[in-house]
Amino acid sequence: MASLVHLPFQPTERGLGCDGVRIESIVEEIGTPVYVYSAEAIRAAYRRLDAAFAAYPHAIHYALKANSTLALLRLLHALGSRADANSVGEVQVAQRAGFAPRELVFTGVGKGRDELAYAVANEVGTINAESPGELDRIAEIARALGRRARVALRVNPDIDAQSHPNISTGLRVNKFGVAVEEAPAIYRDRLGVADLQFVGVHVHIGSQITTPDPLRRAARALASLARTLRDQGVPLEHVDLGGGLGIAYDGVTMITPDAYAALVIPELEACGIPVVLEPGRAIVGHSGALVSRVVDVKQSPEGRRFAVLDAGMTELMRPALYGSFHRIVPLQPRATAEHAWDIVGPICETSDAFARDRAMRDLAVDDLVAILDTGAYGAVMASNYNRRLLAPEVLVDDGRWTVIRRRQTLDDVLALER
Ligand SMILES: Cc1ncc(COP(=O)(O)O)c(C=O)c1O
16 A cells, blocks of 8 residues: 655654654754664655556666665665666665666766766667667677677657646657657668667656656657557567656645556556556655855845855855745744745855745754755765765654765865866
8 A cells, every 4th residue: 555645854853853753853863964864754755656667567776866875875775666766876886875787777868988888888788879879889899898788769749748848758849769660760770780679668757757747748759659669569578657757845745655656547548558667856855955054144134044055056046046945944933023025055056045035934053944845866966066075964853863975075075186
């Protein structure tokens, strides 16, 4: 049975908790900024999606790009997840977390020859090629290594994901994949190439998709192409529907995993071939919060209130990159009226802001806030800009918390320099 949605960050009598663990007790030991994740939220999200697809043969390949911290990968692997890697670095991190190469799909818009050689030599489950040229390079590399590479082609179905333009990947103007109508000829021309084994076909139209229609149409396009390919004699083992299912950053609206499955399964039944799913955000998004301290507050003569945090775009880039919304909650809300606050980071960039004109209870220096739903595309996108040090990550599980990545030190950063 599908587990219920698990929302780990809830107020307790002693301030905001993560699955009952008082977040301030974590901050007291390791300071701020810090990412806090709930193991239970990840388990619940994985199981819920898996259960939603129970009626159709499927494999979940968790997309490492959303968050690839080893402890989270081990947790997902223990649940039975496979993995989707977007670079050879992610392939190797997945291996170190315990995934066998056979359990991986390897996607990526521009894979270097060395990356392809690593994937072929290690017998990665499927390499999702982005172009006919890449298929030919894979064949060449496989021949040289005396291997037969398992491949799929990523097709671009020209479907608007209706997400933010920067994370929509399924339109013809986007750089991803090959035009869907070109795919049959590309497969046909290479069916006799002994170094390639065509095991699948791949589509991924974008991320944070919150409207049903694009998801349904992508599944339909994929199933229709799969039938054409099968009729051409391509022995497909799977169709890969990519990731993209959105999460409710506003805490209210969303396509549930059950609704997603109900949308796409009837489309997939038209081909009957097992489906590979590559969810990232839907598995880890709700599991994480970035906890930060207010380091300054000020008010402009016009009455604008600013709270400056010790976390910024270096810790969480999504608001600066896509103008994305995250709920921000004080660990100990003050008993004041709400006012419009700009919640900003400490970096010298105007885009370094988490929220503008956000109605919040008043904040004061040293208050702690949690920026919610930052389990996906948070820590993985962090940078050392302004020579800032990567924040630590903590995993809460079964009433206890563990540091799963320590805070970076300046010596860590400078170790690469002479
Ligand atoms: C090829 C591919 N698969 C899967 C994903 C995961 O997407 P999401 O985190 O939206 O599920 C991405 C991210 O955009 C991707 O590029």
